[in-house]
Each structure stands twice: as structure tokens, then as C-alpha cells.
Amino acid sequence: MALGGSAQAQLFPDGFPNPFRAPPGKWFTKDDVTTSYNYCEICFWKCGIQASVQGGKVRKVDGYESNPKSRGMLCPRGQGGVATTYDPDRLKKPLIRVEGSERGSGQYREASWDEAYDYIAEKMNQIKFEHGSESVAFFGHGTGDAWFASYLPGAWGSPNAAKPSVSLCTGPRETASQYTFGRGISGHEQIDWDETDYIVLIGHHIGEDTHNTQLQDFALALKRGAKLVVVDPRFSVAASKANDWLPIKPATDTALLLAWANVLVEEGLYDAEYVDKYTVGFEQLAAHVAQYTPEWAAEITEIPADTIRRIAREMAAHAPRAVLPVNRHTVWYGPDDMHRMRSLYIVNVLLGNYGMPGGYYFCDAPVVEAYPHPALPLSPASGGCGGGSTDVVTDSPFRPAADRGKFFGTATAVQELIEPMLTGEPYPIKGLFSYGVNLFHSIPMVERTKQALKELDLYVAIDILPMEHVMWADVILPESTYLERYDDLLLQAYKTPFISARFPAHPPLYDTRGAFDMAKQLGERLGLGEYFPWENVEEYLDRRLSSIGSSLEALKDQGTIVRRGRPYFADWERLNRNPIGTPSGKIEIYSERFAEAGLDPLPVFVPPIEGPSGMYRLLYGRSPVHTFARTHNNPILMEAHGENGVWISTSEAAGLGIRHNEYVYLENQDGVREGPVRAYVTERIRNDCVYLVHGFGHKTPLMRIANGRGASDNYLQTRYDLDPVSGGAGLRNNWVKLVKGAPDPQHPPVAWLAREGSRA
Amino acid sequence: MTRDAATRPVEPADVVEQALQLVAATYRSPDAALRADLDSGAFATAVAELAAATGVAAPVFQVTDWPKLQTTYVTLFVTNAAGVPAPPYVGLALDGELLGPSAEALKRFLAHHGVETAAGWHDLADHVAAVAEAGVLLAEAGRDDAACVLLERFLSPWFQRYAPEVVAADDSGFYGPLTEFLGSLLSEVSCETAA
Amino acid sequence: MTRLAMAIDLASCVGCAACSIACKMENEVPLGVNRLWIRNTTVGTFPNLTVEHRPEQCLHCENPPCVPVCPTGCCFVRDDGIVDIDVKKCIGCSACIAACPYDARHMLPQGYVSKCDFCKHRVDEGRMPACVETCPTLCRTFGDLDDPNSPVSIAIREARRVDVLRPGLGTEPNLYYLNTPAAFGLVGETGGTL
Structure with a gap:
């Protein structure tokens, strides 16, 4: 018979005679376009x-x-992140490592979800029997970490739940904020960009770090005429917008901040009324910073004393609208980090700008009641970038987290949980x-991590893509992407706090599930069913929303519910409330609690560790089109930025004969090699x-x-310095040299790899 | 595999349906049904019949290590630390992307002929095994012409693109020979011969 | 008359490529080609530096060199000033690609030429082009130059400096760059102030 010529019925649908060519017209010309609300998961700014x-x-x-975190705009990652859902390399089914095969050798068989859960539950119970429930650790990052780094470990009884977003990221600023203001810094940095006239950024990479509304606010502030000072050893994108760029010697920022405090105090430029009303410890500070003159700081920072004085005076002239x-x-240099953040706050x-236009x-998350459930036996102190935990677990029937005693802060330090495995x-x-943590691209000392994984009785990886560390797991649980799943409500602390929800745009493509379902299913198999009383995610969300007179159905049409905030002291004072949560009820410039613990009650400058001669301090940062190490298989984003280069100054490169x-x-200093990587020879960095x-x-x-594109900073971080206060791992005390003679890896074009990948 | 084990000549009109059945059985995740067909000899019989009917050389294969077969399936088609050699999606072979125009065309084609993806199928609709099963359904419904389109225009390009990768990467002694055989078979079978 | 134009404020642009990727998604631009791309250039020596982040795309010229060279008439200018392509008439001869001095055109795998069309499908519905809508630095404005109250007219009027790419060519682009970070104008250009 001839194709298409069947006598019984037409072979091909009407108007589409040839199924093998793209139909005419782009997606937006079709009549089956539907939309659904979501919040982005490509980075954790969580734009609506x-x-x-x-x-x-x-x-x-x-x-x-109507969403305060997107306002109708989106960054490149949000725009292009969609392609990850349609990545043929995605994890598709639960996998169990073949018995007897070595971890990392990648021998897997498919399993049903039931079998995978049973396998995990049995091993967990065995570990609990032999070593105690605390001997199961939980690392998490992403929306589902609420289940896998907080709730499930709380129900199960392990304090060893941690997020890299604390001790490998925000730890020092959160601890400093808790002990200065009695509040954390919210997940998006509560800067009143709308009202500020003078901005001083210290190693802050706005523009390269495309946190959507932060970038919007920054751009609008500059457009409005706000002055900008950027302190950075590198001429960052932000520096390219600045009125003043201060190319500071790395690891000396605290000296600069203390000198600014010195000028403000010595010259009487500080806001005396504010300080008097809202703070304690100013007298001690004044006496303490007398030693930190601009001349002292100039020696250390390589920024002229005159410049230090001038900027301090300019700040004061714009105060309180200077920030x-x-x-x-x-987590930059270890022992200095918490002091640097305290100095910055001070x-x-x-x-006089904290709590002022x-x-x-000030911002707090909107209140939506939790789904009723029995109290968890334990509250793990995993913290998060939305606030370091200050939970102190008392009268707990469980052993304290395995990192206790190494530092003062309470949030669990993820990198300190590796050693106990060994x-x-x-x-x-x-x-x-x-859960969503890239163990080999976030935690320093990668070889140590690999050794530790070999020692485990059970290693479960939950992820979207077969990242290197995922392919070491005993059980791999594939998660649906943010476009395919429901998740818990986003309760965002913001100038206008808001609630938003995630609705699946279409069903999961493969046999994948959301963390929400995984935690419940696993919890039930572990005998923890009472802690997971909801029927399913829809019922869970609807019940929670009913507590504020809304419903899942209502939010489906609305996307976001915006609340009124109380951003300034005046808003709190009208209600006779105090936003400051310290024991004194005041901003604690001088910390009695630190003094009692034998720590410096006022910030001090800890001189930097110097590296071996002939080597360069390894600094690192962000690309505007990538998030952590998780977007580097996305062809659209990789086409925009496909490999990193190592920035080196023109004069140093000339000396080394590097083009x-x-x-x-x-x-690096321990002989660990990365690359081949391009040398980005530029005037935009110090020597x-x-x-x-x-x-x-x-x-x-x-x-x-x-695979194989560029160099990993994390593999070169074979040492770190612990911040004894926050537990942060200072990662910028690693040094590298550039070695000539690397071959051109001749990377194929991304478009070709995306199309013909398995022939690569 | 629903055919009885007795070897009998395959009518030319049945070649397409039987080839589709074999493709479906081979590329589905190795389950109890495949194991039963392998153990009972039904699978080997069907292969032999098809070889005889089409003149394509019969493959030499054996499955002695069932767990190994499962592992190899994952490393060839699902997830593999060194790269999946043969993602089992016909649209990917045709377009170089998932859910691209060919996958859409396939979806419309199947919808037009009243074939839907079952609720329990947790993979893409253009998975080689699913396309083959759809073809079997169409053939059973008397739409050999439509079944043949699936075979010729959707499945065959997948074999052309990925059969060499499967053959090179297989360490089970099963997927390599079968894929080579089915690839040759599909290139032999055209809708004209089936008609 | 309507004269559609776009302006990009380089004082705000950080070169993040949100515009480029929004364009790619909106218009299903295949991998390997772009309608919109970013050029980042550094000027000066440490520590006196300037970096220009400059998005580039079709400039929708008043005198588009691509249009007269087209043998089939598929390259044309719409009444609102959008330089457009009627893909049904395109034979993929590439004459227009060669004629464009800004490299704004590319061949698609399907065998016809493509480029930025100011998201005409959105413009026709009264919406902004995808790049303008998504830009997180709000550096892009779009609208009718003949309307003094359009966002683009206002932005150009209020700019400290206005440049176009290679004004010496006489193409009279309708893509304007505002407030170049370098005092001399666009990097690698002779400059040209309105």
C-alpha cells in the first residue's frame, strides 16, 4: 500500500501530511498554550x-x-533554566547500586520506588541499631531541603543535618547578625535599595550574581543617582559601575572597616542620637577602634589613608541613607570572617541606618500555620541562608551533632561532618x-569527601542530574524538576512579605517524584508515619492555606499573596514592639555573650595567612548565567558561558610568558592540578x-x-580555615600557580554536544 | 511476547507486527515478562522465526546472568557514569533534542490513530519500547499501514543512529546482538514488503 | 507614522545575557546561533578601568543594506519600521547576511535566514519585546520614536549621551546606545552623538 493512501481511514491527521518536519509556526502561534504559576528553582532567589x-x-x-521577587522580570538563569527539565541526561528512575560493586564505579540496576524505600529504610534501621539514629547525616540544599535537612532528620532523630548554604556560604554573616541584632539576615539581604543614596559594596558581586530583584534595585538606585563604592581586589562588574573602586589587598577588608569605624568615631561623624537610642557598647567600641587609624589600615589594605577618610566622610554625609x-x-578567610561581618554591621x-529608610x-516571613503534626523529637540546627539557627537543643534524648565543640555557633557545619565518617x-x-548538594563542588577537600563516602554503610543521593557525587550513591532517587512538581509554600521574608506556590506545569516526564513525596513515603517505612499525617501534597497545601483563609485553588489563579511589612523601627515602635532580639534588647556593638564565651566582644582584625611565594591567592565568584555547579549541563546556559578562565593580571602573565x-x-599548594583552563589575561585584577x-x-x-570544561575552584580547595565563631570554612586561603603547556582541549560546540552528545 | 513457542513460518504481513513485538520486549526495562520469555525459549523462537522470514542473519545471544542484564540495561539506556551510549528516544535520534518536533509529530500521529500513553508508563512516549508497543496495538487493530509508519519512520532512524553505540558498549551478550539484528531487520522491512 | 526603536542604557547594563536567553526561548532560536548577543570590552589600565557591556542585535536601520540585496523580496521593512523577513519567500541565498555590516543575520538549519524582529508577534499585541520585558537592570526601552511620550523617546531625550553603531555607514540604526561608560563613546566605534 502507498503511504497515506489507506482506504480504511486517513493515515495522517488533517493539515499535517508529513509528520517528519517541524510544523509551521512557533510555540506562541499555537492554540494550546497554557500557563501556570511557579517559583524558580534554578537559583534560590525564588522569583515568581x-x-x-x-x-x-x-x-x-x-x-x-504581582510577585515581589520578579516584578515581571527574570535573569538569564531563570529564562534558560527550563532546558534542564528536557536534558536527556536527567535521572529518570530510582537506581540501586549493584551489590558488591565499588562506590563510584557506577554499576546500577533499576528499582521500583517501593524497593528503593525499603532498601533505604532497612539500612537506616540497621545503622540506628548499631550506632544510633544520630549516625545518619542529612545534607540538603534547595526547596526540598526542608524535608531532607530539617523535617525528616527531626522525626528520625539525627542532629547531623546540615546545609552548605550555612558553613560554606552565609555562616559568618548570620552568626554576626544574630549576636549583634538578635535577628538573622533574611535570605535575600534586607537592603533598602529604594531609599539609599550611597552604597559601599565589599566583595559583593551584583551583576555577576544575578539575583533578579537585587539587580533591579541596584540598577534603579544607580539610575536614581546613588553613589557607589566597590571594594574588591578585582574590577568586578559592580566595580565597572562604581564612582570609586578600591582594589583592596585580599583578606584585609576587616582592617578597612575598622578604620572606617575609627574615622566615624574620631571625627564625630556617627549618628549619636541613633547610637544612644538603639545600641549598647559604643564606649567600648570608641576606645577599641582608636588604634585602627586610616594610616594603620592603609599599610595593611594598600588603600591610601586619604581615600579611607574621604569615603568615611562621604558615607557620613549621606547617612542614614548610606549603606x-x-x-x-x-566564608572567605576563616578566623577573620565573623569579625569582618560584625565590623560591617557596626x-x-x-x-544609623539599621531599621531606617x-x-x-526589618523583615519577617509571613505566618502560615504548619500542617498539624506531633512535635518532632528533635529540631536539627541546619540553618539556611535565610538565617543561621540559634536553636540550642536542650534536654534532647539524642547525642549532640558531631561537629559540636569545634566552634561557638549553633548551626551545623557541613564540612565538619565528613571527618566523623572517616x-x-x-x-x-x-x-x-x-539532597541537591553537590558534594564534590561545594565541600572543600574533595579527596577526603571521596574517602569518607567509601566508609559509609548507606549513601542516598536525591538529585535531578547524574552529578559526579550522585554516581557514588547506593541508592539514587530521581527528583522531578520544579516545573513538574508541587512543593511547600514559599513564605518569603521581604520588605513586603509574601506567600507563593509552585504548581506543576506538566506531569513528570519520567519516574521521578518530589522531595515532599519521598520524605513521606520513606518516613512511613521508618515507622514515622504519625509525623506525615497528610494525604498528599495538594491536601497538605490546601490545609495550610486554609489557615489564612485561602486555598490551593485560589493560589492557582493568584500565584502570590503579598502582605504588609514592618520595615523600619518606626513601624515597630507604633506597635510598642522591639524588633531587636538580643538579650539587652539593643543592638549589641559590644557582645557580652562573646565576652562570656572567651571570644572577642568587639571585632578585631586577624592578619591574613600568607601563601607560598610564587603562588597566587585563589579567589572565586559567580557567572551571571550559572548557579553553583548545577547548571553546567544546560545547553542554553552553557552556550552563553561555556567555560571559565583563570583571571590573571597582565603584568604577572607577561612575567610568566602566558598569553x-x-x-x-x-x-595548588598541595600539588593538586586542575585544567586545562584558559588564561584570562586582564587589567581587571591585582597582581x-x-x-x-x-x-x-x-x-x-x-x-x-x-564534562571537562574549565577548572574547578573546589577541587583546588584542599585546605580551609575554620571560623571558630560561626563554624564557617574559610575557602580563600588556597594558593595556585599557573603551569604552561596545557593542551587545547578543543571543546566541541555546545550545540553539537547537545545534539550528538553520546558520540563525543 | 504473546506468541506460542512453536516455530512456524511468519507470513510477510506478520513481519512488521512481530518485529515490533520484539523491539518492545527487548528495550523495555528487563522485567519478569522478558525473563519468562527468555527462560521459556519463546523469545529465541520469535527471533528465529523473524530471521527465517526475512533472511536477516539470526543473532547469537544468550542470557546467563540476569542481574548483569539489568545493569547493562541501565548503563546502555538509562544512567551511566561514562555517558549513556544510546538514549532510547526516537525523537532524540531524529531531532537531537527531547520533545522536539518529531516527538510532537509522533504524539499527534498516535493521537490521530487513537493510541494513548498508559497511566503506568513513567517515561517519554517516544521511548523505543513504547513506540514499538504502539505499533503492535495498531497492527492488532488492523492498521498495519500505521504500524509500518512507526517502524519505518520512527524506529528505524533510532537504530541507524544508536545501534552502533549499543553494539560497541554492550557487555551483556544480549543487547548488542539483538540491536544489530533488529537494526538490520528494520532496514530490510519496508512498508511495501509488508503490504 | 510609527517608527519603532529600541534604546539600551549602557550605564545600567551588566552584560548578564538575560535578554539574549529570553530571546532564545521566546523565539525558539536554535543552539549555535543568536539573534542577540553581548560584547564585553575592557578599556584602560589598572586601576583606571572602564568596562562596556554591550548587547547587540539587528538595528532595524532606516536604510537597511540587507533589504535591497534580497533577490526574492523576502527582506522588507514593515510600516512600523521593523526590518522583517518573509520566510516563505526566503531561498537561503545569504546575500542579506553578507550585506549586513553588523552581522545581525544568521542562517537557520531549516534553510532560511533569521534575525531579531523586535518580537513582532508581541509588538503586534501591544507587548514589549521579550528582551525589554525580562531585563533585570531595566536598561532597555522600546517604543515609537515619533511619539515624544514613548519610553524610548523619553530615554533618548534624557540621556547624557546617545550613540549608534558605526554611524558613518549611513544605515541610520533604530537601536540606540545611551550613556556609554567610556567618555569617547562606544568602544571600537568612532562615535556619533545625536
């Missing part, structure tokens, strides 16, 4: 988005006006859940450091686009 679906596939996501915004990634306080505003001290950790764009190796964008240098062939 609307996903447009056509033909069963999300074609585009856009911000929407030094807190940045996010604050300079802001001297300017144009400075820092040494069994203070007690063994034999089981590990990794721009030449491939080199990076070798004593080099810089890499984080997240590149993947080593999984399966991630066919990500």
Missing part, C-alpha cells in the same frame, strides 16, 4: 514565574508583575543523604591573586556538556 506550556513542554518562563550591604558568600550602625529594613570521632557517621586565552594548568568563576570543571562524562 509563570510557565507557558505548549505541546506538553514548557516553552518559556517569565516573571510576573554597606551585606553580601551572601562570607559601621552601618554608626551610620535607605539602610537595612575517624568515627566523636561518634561514627555511617549513613548519608545528599591571553592560552590554556594552562592550575596547581597577588587570581580568580575563577565557580562551578566549572565537571568530571562526569555523563554530563556530556558540562
Whole structure:
């Protein structure tokens, strides 16, 4: 018979005679376009988005006006992140590692969800029987970490639940904030950009870090005429917008901040009325900072004393509408980090801007009642970038977290849980859940992590893609992407606090599930069913929303519910309430609690550790189109930024005989080598450091686009210095040299890899 | 595999249906049904019949290690630390992307012929096994012409693109020979011969 | 008359490529080609530096060199000034690609030429082009130059400096760059102030 010529019925649908050519017209011309509300999960700014679906596939996501974290706009990652859902390399089914095969050898068989859960539950119970429930650790990052780094470990009884977003990121700023203001910094940095006239950024990479509304607010402030000062060893994108760039010697920022405090105090430029009304400890500070003159700081920072004085005076002239915004990634140099963040807060306080228009505003998450459930036996102190935990677990029937005693702060330090896996001290950790955490691209000392994984009795990885560390797990649980699943409500602390929800744009493509379901199913098998009393995620969400007179159905049409905030002291004072949560009820410039613990009650400058001669301090940062190490297999984002380069100053490169764009190796102080990586020879960096964008240098062939492109800063971080206060791991005390002679890896074009990946 | 084990000549008109059945059985995740067909010899019989009917050389294969077969399936088609050699999606072979125009065309084609993806199928509709099963359904419903379109225009390109990868990467002694055989078979079978 | 134009404020642009990727998603631009791309250039020596982040795309010229060279008439200018392509008439001869001095056109795998069309499907519905809508620095404005109250007219009027790419060519682009970070104008250009 002839094709299409069947006598029984037409072979091909009307108007579409040839199924093998693209139908005419783009997605937006079709009549089956639908939209659904969501919040983006490509980074954790969590912008409100609307996903447009056509033909069963999300074609585009856009911000929407009524969402305070997108306001109808979106960053490159949000726009292009969609492609990850349609990545053929995605994890598709639960997998169990073949008995007897070595971890990391990648031998797996498919399993049903039931079998995978049973397998995990049995091993967990065995570990509990042999070592105690605390011997299962939980690492999490992403929306589902609420289940896998807080709720499930709380129900199960393990305090060893941790997030890299604390001790490998925000820890120092959160601890400093808790002990200065009695409040955390909210997850998006509560800077009153709308009202500020003078901005001083210290190592803050706005523009390269495309946190959507932060970038909007920053751009609008500059457009309005706000002055900008950028302190950075590198001429960052933010520096390119600045009125003043101060190319500071790395690791000396605290000296600069203390000198600014000195000028504000010595010259009487601080806001005396504010300081008197809202703070304690100013007298001690005044006496303490007398030693930190601009001349002293100039020696250390290599910024002229005159410049230090001038900027301090300019800040004061604009106060309280002058602000030094807190940045996010604050684990830089270890012992100095908490002091640097305290110094930063104190300079802001001297300017009288905390809780005032144009400075820092107050924000709290909107209240939506939890789904009723029995009290958890334990509250793990995993913290998060939305606030370091100050939970002190007392009268707990469980042993304290395995990192206790190493530092003062309470939030669990993820990197300190690796050692117990190897040494069994203070007690063994034999089981590990990794939810969305890239173990080999976030935790320093990668070889140590790999050794530790080999020692475990159970390692479960929950993820979207077969990242390198995922392919070491005993059980791999594939998660649906944010476009395919419901999740818990987003309760966002903001100037206008808001509630938003995630609705699946289409059903999961494969046999994947959300963390929500996984936690419940697993909980039930562990005999913890009473803690998971809801029927399903829809019922859970609807019940929670009913407590505020809303419903899941209502939110489906609305996306976001915006509340009124209380951003300033005046808003709280009208209600006779005090937003400051310290024991004194005041902003504690001088910390009695630190003094009692034998810590410095006022910030001090800890001189930096110097590196071996001939080596450069390794600094790192962000790409505007990538998030952590998780977007590097996304062809659209990789086409925009496909490999990182190592920034080195023109004069140093000339001395080494290295040309721009030449491939080199990076070798660190312990002989660990990364690359080949391009040399980015530039005037935009000091002579004593080099810089890499984080997240590149993947080593999984399966991630066919990500694999082997650029160099990983994390693999070069073979040492770190613990901040004894916050527990943060200072990562910028690693040094590298550039080694010539690396071959050009001749990366195929991303478009080709995306299409023909398995032939690569 | 529903055919009885007795070897009998395959009518030319049945070649398409039987080839589709074999493709469906081979590329579905190795389950109890495949194991039973392998153990009972029904699978080997069907292969032999098809070889005889089409003149394509019969493959030499054996399955002695069932767990190994499961592992190899994962490493060839699902998840593999060194890269999945043969993602089992016909649209990917045709377009170089998932859920692209060919997958859409396939979906419309199947919808037009009243075939839907079952609720229990947790994979893409253009998975090789699913496309083959759809073809079997169409053939059983008397739409050999439509079944043949699936075979010729959707499945065959997948074999052309990925059969060499499967053959090179297989360490089970099953998927390599079967894929080579089915690839050759599908290139032999055209809708004209089936008609 | 309607004269559609776009302005990009380089004082705000951070070169993040949100516009480029929004364009890619909106218009299903295949991998390997772009309608909109970013050029980042550094000027000066440490520590006196300037970086220009400059998005580039079709400039929708008043005198578009691509239009007269087209043998089939598929390249044309709409009444509102959008330089457009009627893909049904395109034979993929590439004459227009060669004629465009800004490299704004590319060949698609399907065999016809494509480029930025100011998201005409959105413009026709009264919406902003995808790049303008998504930009998190709000550096882009779009509208009718003949309407003094359109966002683009206001932005150009209020700019400290206005440049176009390679004004010497006489193409009279309708894509304007505002407030170049370098005092001399666009990097790698001779400059040209309105």
C-alpha cells in the first residue's frame, strides 16, 4: 500500500501530511498554550514565574508583575533554566547500586520506588541499631531541603543535618547578625535599595550574581543617582559601575572597616542620637577602634589613608541613607570572617541606618500555620541562608551533632561532618543523604569527601542530574524538576512579605517524584508515619492555606499573596514592639555573650595567612548565567558561558610568558592540578591573586556538556580555615600557580554536544 | 511476547507486527515478562522465526546472568557514569533534542490513530519500547499501514543512529546482538514488503 | 507614522545575557546561533578601568543594506519600521547576511535566514519585546520614536549621551546606545552623538 493512501481511514491527521518536519509556526502561534504559576528553582532567589506550556513542554518562563521577587522580570538563569527539565541526561528512575560493586564505579540496576524505600529504610534501621539514629547525616540544599535537612532528620532523630548554604556560604554573616541584632539576615539581604543614596559594596558581586530583584534595585538606585563604592581586589562588574573602586589587598577588608569605624568615631561623624537610642557598647567600641587609624589600615589594605577618610566622610554625609550591604558568600578567610561581618554591621550602625529608610529594613516571613503534626523529637540546627539557627537543643534524648565543640555557633557545619565518617570521632557517621548538594563542588577537600563516602554503610543521593557525587550513591532517587512538581509554600521574608506556590506545569516526564513525596513515603517505612499525617501534597497545601483563609485553588489563579511589612523601627515602635532580639534588647556593638564565651566582644582584625611565594591567592565568584555547579549541563546556559578562565593580571602573565586565552594548568599548594583552563589575561585584577568563576570543571562524562570544561575552584580547595565563631570554612586561603603547556582541549560546540552528545 | 513457542513460518504481513513485538520486549526495562520469555525459549523462537522470514542473519545471544542484564540495561539506556551510549528516544535520534518536533509529530500521529500513553508508563512516549508497543496495538487493530509508519519512520532512524553505540558498549551478550539484528531487520522491512 | 526603536542604557547594563536567553526561548532560536548577543570590552589600565557591556542585535536601520540585496523580496521593512523577513519567500541565498555590516543575520538549519524582529508577534499585541520585558537592570526601552511620550523617546531625550553603531555607514540604526561608560563613546566605534 502507498503511504497515506489507506482506504480504511486517513493515515495522517488533517493539515499535517508529513509528520517528519517541524510544523509551521512557533510555540506562541499555537492554540494550546497554557500557563501556570511557579517559583524558580534554578537559583534560590525564588522569583515568581509563570510557565507557558505548549505541546506538553514548557516553552518559556517569565516573571510576573504581582510577585515581589520578579516584578515581571527574570535573569538569564531563570529564562534558560527550563532546558534542564528536557536534558536527556536527567535521572529518570530510582537506581540501586549493584551489590558488591565499588562506590563510584557506577554499576546500577533499576528499582521500583517501593524497593528503593525499603532498601533505604532497612539500612537506616540497621545503622540506628548499631550506632544510633544520630549516625545518619542529612545534607540538603534547595526547596526540598526542608524535608531532607530539617523535617525528616527531626522525626528520625539525627542532629547531623546540615546545609552548605550555612558553613560554606552565609555562616559568618548570620552568626554576626544574630549576636549583634538578635535577628538573622533574611535570605535575600534586607537592603533598602529604594531609599539609599550611597552604597559601599565589599566583595559583593551584583551583576555577576544575578539575583533578579537585587539587580533591579541596584540598577534603579544607580539610575536614581546613588553613589557607589566597590571594594574588591578585582574590577568586578559592580566595580565597572562604581564612582570609586578600591582594589583592596585580599583578606584585609576587616582592617578597612575598622578604620572606617575609627574615622566615624574620631571625627564625630556617627549618628549619636541613633547610637544612644538603639545600641549598647559604643564606649567600648570608641576606645577599641582608636588604634585602627586610616594610616594603620592603609599599610595593611594598600588603600591610601586619604581615600579611607574621604569615603568615611562621604558615607557620613549621606547617612542614614548610606549603606554597606551585606553580601551572601562570607566564608572567605576563616578566623577573620565573623569579625569582618560584625565590623560591617557596626559601621552601618554608626551610620544609623539599621531599621531606617535607605539602610537595612526589618523583615519577617509571613505566618502560615504548619500542617498539624506531633512535635518532632528533635529540631536539627541546619540553618539556611535565610538565617543561621540559634536553636540550642536542650534536654534532647539524642547525642549532640558531631561537629559540636569545634566552634561557638549553633548551626551545623557541613564540612565538619565528613571527618566523623572517616575517624568515627566523636561518634561514627555511617549513613548519608545528599539532597541537591553537590558534594564534590561545594565541600572543600574533595579527596577526603571521596574517602569518607567509601566508609559509609548507606549513601542516598536525591538529585535531578547524574552529578559526579550522585554516581557514588547506593541508592539514587530521581527528583522531578520544579516545573513538574508541587512543593511547600514559599513564605518569603521581604520588605513586603509574601506567600507563593509552585504548581506543576506538566506531569513528570519520567519516574521521578518530589522531595515532599519521598520524605513521606520513606518516613512511613521508618515507622514515622504519625509525623506525615497528610494525604498528599495538594491536601497538605490546601490545609495550610486554609489557615489564612485561602486555598490551593485560589493560589492557582493568584500565584502570590503579598502582605504588609514592618520595615523600619518606626513601624515597630507604633506597635510598642522591639524588633531587636538580643538579650539587652539593643543592638549589641559590644557582645557580652562573646565576652562570656572567651571570644572577642568587639571585632578585631586577624592578619591574613600568607601563601607560598610564587603562588597566587585563589579567589572565586559567580557567572551571571550559572548557579553553583548545577547548571553546567544546560545547553542554553552553557552556550552563553561555556567555560571559565583563570583571571590573571597582565603584568604577572607577561612575567610568566602566558598569553591571553592560552590554556594552562592550575596547581595548588598541595600539588593538586586542575585544567586545562584558559588564561584570562586582564587589567581587571591585582597582581597577588587570581580568580575563577565557580562551578566549572565537571568530571562526569555523563554530563556530556558540562564534562571537562574549565577548572574547578573546589577541587583546588584542599585546605580551609575554620571560623571558630560561626563554624564557617574559610575557602580563600588556597594558593595556585599557573603551569604552561596545557593542551587545547578543543571543546566541541555546545550545540553539537547537545545534539550528538553520546558520540563525543 | 504473546506468541506460542512453536516455530512456524511468519507470513510477510506478520513481519512488521512481530518485529515490533520484539523491539518492545527487548528495550523495555528487563522485567519478569522478558525473563519468562527468555527462560521459556519463546523469545529465541520469535527471533528465529523473524530471521527465517526475512533472511536477516539470526543473532547469537544468550542470557546467563540476569542481574548483569539489568545493569547493562541501565548503563546502555538509562544512567551511566561514562555517558549513556544510546538514549532510547526516537525523537532524540531524529531531532537531537527531547520533545522536539518529531516527538510532537509522533504524539499527534498516535493521537490521530487513537493510541494513548498508559497511566503506568513513567517515561517519554517516544521511548523505543513504547513506540514499538504502539505499533503492535495498531497492527492488532488492523492498521498495519500505521504500524509500518512507526517502524519505518520512527524506529528505524533510532537504530541507524544508536545501534552502533549499543553494539560497541554492550557487555551483556544480549543487547548488542539483538540491536544489530533488529537494526538490520528494520532496514530490510519496508512498508511495501509488508503490504 | 510609527517608527519603532529600541534604546539600551549602557550605564545600567551588566552584560548578564538575560535578554539574549529570553530571546532564545521566546523565539525558539536554535543552539549555535543568536539573534542577540553581548560584547564585553575592557578599556584602560589598572586601576583606571572602564568596562562596556554591550548587547547587540539587528538595528532595524532606516536604510537597511540587507533589504535591497534580497533577490526574492523576502527582506522588507514593515510600516512600523521593523526590518522583517518573509520566510516563505526566503531561498537561503545569504546575500542579506553578507550585506549586513553588523552581522545581525544568521542562517537557520531549516534553510532560511533569521534575525531579531523586535518580537513582532508581541509588538503586534501591544507587548514589549521579550528582551525589554525580562531585563533585570531595566536598561532597555522600546517604543515609537515619533511619539515624544514613548519610553524610548523619553530615554533618548534624557540621556547624557546617545550613540549608534558605526554611524558613518549611513544605515541610520533604530537601536540606540545611551550613556556609554567610556567618555569617547562606544568602544571600537568612532562615535556619533545625536
